[in-house]
Amino acid sequence: GRPAGGARVALPWGRVKPILRTLGELYFSDRIGDTLRLNQLDAARLAELETGAQLRWMGGERLRALGRQLAAFEHVRPVAAPAGLQASLRPYQAEGLAWMQFLREYGLAGILADDMGLGKTIQTLSHILTEKEQGRLSAPALVVAPTSLMDNWQAEAARFTPGLRVLALTGPGRAQRYGEIGQADLVLTSYALLPRDEEALRQQPFHLLILDESQYIKNHRAKAAQTAGLLQARHRLCLTGTPMQNHLGELWSQFHFLMPGLLGDEKSFNADFRKPIEKLGDGARNAFLIRRIKPFLLRRTKDSVAKELPPKTEMVRMVDLAGAQRDLYETVRLAMDRKVRDEIARKGVARSQIVILDALLKLRQVCCDPRLLKTTGARKADAPSAKLQVLMELVDELLAEGRKLLVFSQFTSMLALIEAELQARAVPYALLTGDTADRAAQVDVFQSGQAPVFLISLKAGGVGLNLTAADTVIHYDPWWNPAAENQATDRAWRIGQDKPVFVYRLIAKGTLEEKIQELQRTKAGLADAVLAGGETQGLQITPEDLLGVLTTTIN
Numbered sequence: 001g002r003p004a005g006g007a008r009v010a011l012p013w014g015r016v017k018p019i020l021r022t023l024g025e026l027y028f029s030d031r032i033g034d035t036l037r038l039n040q041l042d043a044a045r046l047a048e049l050e051t052g053a054q055l056r057w058m059g060g061e062r063l064r065a066l067g068r069q070l071a072a073f074e075h076v077r078p079v080a081a082p083a084g085l086q087a088s089l090r091p092y093q094a095e096g097l098a099w100m101q102f103l104r105e106y107g108l109a110g111i112l113a114d115d116m117g118l119g120k121t122i123q124t125l126s127h128i129l130t131e132k133e134q135g136r137l138s139a140p141a142l143v144v145a146p147t148s149l150m151d152n153w154q155a156e157a158a159r160f161t162p163g164l165r166v167l168a169l170t171g172p173g174r175a176q177r178y179g180e181i182g183q184a185d186l187v188l189t190s191y192a193l194l195p196r197d198e199e200a201l202r203q204q205p206f207h208l209l210i211l212d213e214s215q216y217i218k219n220h221r222a223k224a225a226q227t228a229g230l231l232q233a234r235h236r237l238c239l240t241g242t243p244m245q246n247h248l249g250e251l252w253s254q255f256h257f258l259m260p261g262l263l264g265d266e267k268s269f270n271a272d273f274r275k276p277i278e279k280l281g282d283g284a285r286n287a288f289l290i291r292r293i294k295p296f297l298l299r300r301t302k303d304s305v306a307k308e309l310p311p312k313t314e315m316v317r318m319v320d321l322a323g324a325q326r327d328l329y330e331t332v333r334l335a336m337d338r339k340v341r342d343e344i345a346r347k348g349v350a351r352s353q354i355v356i357l358d359a360l361l362k363l364r365q366v367c368c369d370p371r372l373l374k375t376t377g378a379r380k381a382d383a384p385s386a387k388l389q390v391l392m393e394l395v396d397e398l399l400a401e402g403r404k405l406l407v408f409s410q411f412t413s414m415l416a417l418i419e420a421e422l423q424a425r426a427v428p429y430a431l432l433t434g435d436t437a438d439r440a441a442q443v444d445v446f447q448s449g450q451a452p453v454f455l456i457s458l459k460a461g462g463v464g465l466n467l468t469a470a471d472t473v474i475h476y477d478p479w480w481n482p483a484a485e486n487q488a489t490d491r492a493w494r495i496g497q498d499k500p501v502f503v504y505r506l507i508a509k510g511t512l513e514e515k516i517q518e519l520q521r522t523k524a525g526l527a528d529a530v531l532a533g534g535e536t537q538g539l540q541i542t543p544e545d546l547l548g549v550l551t552t553t554i555n
Contacts, residue, residue, distance in 0.1 A: 076102040082129040084163040087122060092305045096123040099298050100237065101130065109236040109258035111214065113299035115401050116241040117313055117472075117502040121153065124210060124239060125161045125186075131207060132164065132185055139205045140167075140184045144228060145212035147190040148390045151318035151509055153212070157186060169197060191216050191224040198227045209233035213397075214240045217257055218250035220266070229257055242400040243297065248274045248289075255293065262292070302401070302471070302500065309500035312489070318509045319390050321367070324383035326554055329366045329511060332373070336362060337550040359550060360512065367508040368414050368477050385417075387506055391476060392421055394504065399427065399452055403502075404469050409476040410458040418455055418476070429453040443467065474504045478513050510554035 079098045081089050089097065096112060100123070103110050114120050124143075131137040145153055150170055157166050167184035169177060170193065178200040181187055187206075189197060209231055211217060217225035236258050244251045252269050255262050263269050273289050276282035302309070321329055336359035343352040365372035369385035391407070398405055409415050412433045422429050428451040430442040446454040447469045454467065458479065473489050489503055507513045 079130065082126055082133045082161075084129055084133065085126055085160060086162060087160050089122070089126060090119070090305070090308045092300050092308055093119050093123050093126075096120075096298060096300075097126045097130065100124070100127040103237075103296070104131070104235050107235070108296065109238075110296035110298065111238040111240065111243055111254060111258070113240055113243045113297055115300065115302045116397055116403075117315065118300060118302065118305065118309075120212075120239045120241075121156050122160055124212075124237070125157055125164070127237075128186060128208060129161045129164060137185055137207050139207040139234075140181060140187050141208035141210065142187045142189065142201070142206045142231070142233070143210045143212055144189055144191060144194055144224075146216060146393070147192055148317075148319065148386075148393060149212060150188055150190055151320060153188050155316075155318060169193065175200075195223040195227045198230070201227075201231055204232075206231060206233040208235050208237065210237045210239065211254075211257070212239045214238035214254050214257075215242055215244075215250060218253050220253040220256050225253065225257065241397055243299070248278060251293070255296070259296070262296070263289075302502075306500055312501050312503055314503045314505070316505045316507055317390060317394070319387045319506055320509050321386050321511065321554060325366065325370055325386055328370050328373075328383050329363065330553060332362050332366055333550060333553070340550060363512045363550075364477060365411070367511050367513050368409070368411060369417055371417060372411060372413055387476070387508060388417065388421065390506060391418065391474065392425075394474065395422075395427070395453065396425075398472055402452075403472045404446070404449075404452050404454075405472045405474060406454050406456060406467060406470045407474045407476060408456050408458060410479065411477070412457045414476060415455045415457060422453060427453060429455055431455045433457040434459050446470075470501070471499050472502045472504070474506065476506055478505060478507060478517060510552070512549045512552075515549045515552060 076095075076098050078094065079101050081094065081097065092114075096114070099110070100112065102108075104127075112120055112123065114123075128137070128141045131141070143153060147170075150168060154166060154168055157164055164185040165183065166186045166188065167177060167180055169181075169187060169189040174193075174197070178197075181200070181204050189201070194201070209228070211228060217228060219225065220229075238254050238258060240254075243254065249266075249270070252263050252266060252273075256266070264272065273285060276285040277289065340352065340355055340359050343355045349356075362373060367387065369388055370383040371385075395405065395407075407415075407418060409418070412435070415431065415433060419429065419431065428445075430446040430451045430453070432439060432442050432454065434457065436442055442454075443466075445451050446467060449469065454470065475489075489501075507517065
């Protein structure tokens with residue numbers, strides 16, 4: 001009530017406002033009775049009160065210290081990279097490691113949402129290795145990723161953190177390896193297999209549970225999302241370049257997995273956030289949501305760390321051929337192996353070039369897409385292309401980040417299949433092949449931003465293009481001549497541009513694509529001959545080289 005005599009008391013608005021605002025937000029979550037019960041996750045709000053209101057506080061020292069750190073992530077203590085890491089972290093990657101360590105120290109969870117190609121995998125592996133070196137990894141770390149990234153995780157762990165014992169729970173025989181889970185440092189599984197292995201995984205406590213490409217659990221009712229929520233883990237992390245693709249509900253699903261309760265239950269979240277923000281454009285609600293999740297979401301875009309990136313970041317994405325495509329590869333390989341041996345026996349290597357190149361061509365086509373094979377009778381239309389699927393996943397994610405892509409292939413027939421996929425998704429594209437009449441018009445469509453994807457064939461795209469709008473190059477199939485591949489990457493580009501460029505190579509694992517990459521290093525002559533397709537006089541290839549390529553089964 002009013003003081004006696006009806007006098008008014010003047011309070012400085014600057015000090016009262018933060019109190020009212022924060023109390024209003026906390027009241028909003030129905031936590032105010034006679035006492036205010038603060039969730040640890042609200043510690044950041046507490047820090048805002050402390051600094052804004054200059055009040056004298058009593059008690060809750062640890063919570064207030066946590067609040068100050070949460071409110072100002074910049075002050076997270078730097079940590080040294082783990083001694084066994086076989087790479088040096090870029091400054092923003094070292095910050096990512098420090099942030100993950102900070103969350104771990106306070107028992108919090110979060111989403112590392114860096115753009116694609118900025119190294120979420122190496123930051124996470126560094127985090128896991130740090131836990132091992134500090135003696136905290138008393139139970140394994142479990143990484144759940146899309147099937148297409150299983151090989152990627154294995155390859156990067158072998159390369160950057162060879163000190164980690166890795167167990168990949170994939171393939172039909174994996175049940176025999178359940179017993180090894182407890183001995184591993186890092187266990188890898190896919191979203192597809194997670195529900196099937198639920199029983200074995202629920203029995204094992206994990207130190208860390210990490211969801212890669214966590215937009216996969218954007219529907220929290222999906223089986224994989226439910227299984228992930230049931231696993232025992234001390235610490236949880238999500239990794240994704242696109243934490244939200246369509247609506248706020250996807251963000252809620254990921255935080256529901258990470259820290260149930262931070263954003264309330266689904267019903268109240270829809271009423272309190274989704275409706276006001278998505279339907280009514282409520283800026284204040286949006287600002288509140290951003291403040292609430294800010295400490296737990298670390299996102300760096302490519303542009304924000306451009307100064308730390310090299311001009312070109314090159315990545316190999318291994319693709320697993322499976323099912324019908326794998327069977328087809330083996331069938332063609334065996335048939336070609338026999339045919340080539342017969343030919344060499346009859347005519348000698350020098351005069352068997354046509355058959356040799358034809359054998360290589362057919363196997364390359366199966367790797368790209370079984371539909372490229374011109375044989376009759378093979379039920380190849382039933383064999384979906386694993387590589388095309390990986391490409392489209394890559395394209396979806398890169399376009400969601402606003403990237404501008406060049407996609408190179410040696411086969412114009414392959415570009416036609418990619419075109420059909422882009423059309424089905426209503427993605428605008430430009431196309432340049434030997435048949436393109438008006439090259440300048442296609443270049444303009446891409447350079448002016450009307451189309452975010454430019455499909456280019458090797459023969460047409462190797463010369464005289466100036467595509468500075470591009471920031472990402474995808475080589476769909478490897479070119480046997482590394483010089484020509486680099487030339488396409490760079491010609492297409494004039495690297496004189498100021499933005500860093502990302503180069504992805506899609507390689508079918510265990511196939512001749514991988515073998516040829518090895519041969520490339522030792523046999524430049526082979527590369528030139530296969531590339532030229534006709535100039536084979538100087539081909540320094542031995543029967544052993546070729547039979548090595550043809551006799552290798554996909555292991």
